[in-house]
Amino acid sequence: MKRKKKIPLRKCVGCDQRREKKELIRIVRSPEGEVDVDTTGKKPGRGAYLCPEKDCLKKAFKNKRIERDLQIELPQEIKEFLEGKINGNS
Numbered sequence: 582m583k584r585k586k587k588i589p590l591r592k593c594v595g596c597d598q599r600r601e602k603k604e605l606i607r608i609v610r611s612p613e614g615e616v617d618v619d620t621t622g623k624k625p626g627r628g629a630y631l632c633p634e635k636d637c638l639k640k641a642f643k644n645k646r647i648e649r650d651l652q653i654e655l656p657q658e659i660k661e662f663l664e665g666k667i668n669g670n671s
Contacts, residue, residue: 591630594646595637605630606666608659610651616659618666627651631663638667 589602607619611626619628629650631637641647648655 593632593637594629594650595631595634595639595641598632600632602630604632606633606663607631608647608651608655608663610653614653616651616653616656618659618662633667635667638663 590599591602591605591607592599593605602622607622607624607628607630608616609619609624609626609628610616611624617624627650629647631641631647642660645655
């Protein structure tokens, strides 16, 4: 009998809904303190997950949820990258 592979779920920092990890955008703070968007989902460090939707991004920026989860100030270039990525998809 084959076992079903467990699908990892993560919570979006914008809407607080649980979704499959691969559906979300991961922002990671490395052990050295650098912040980056993790496209592979495998970079080491503390991660925050975000739905690829404008409303979630607005809520996450407005309430500084990404900064709170990563325990660091989010660089402007990362904010601009996320805005471009999400606004381009919607």
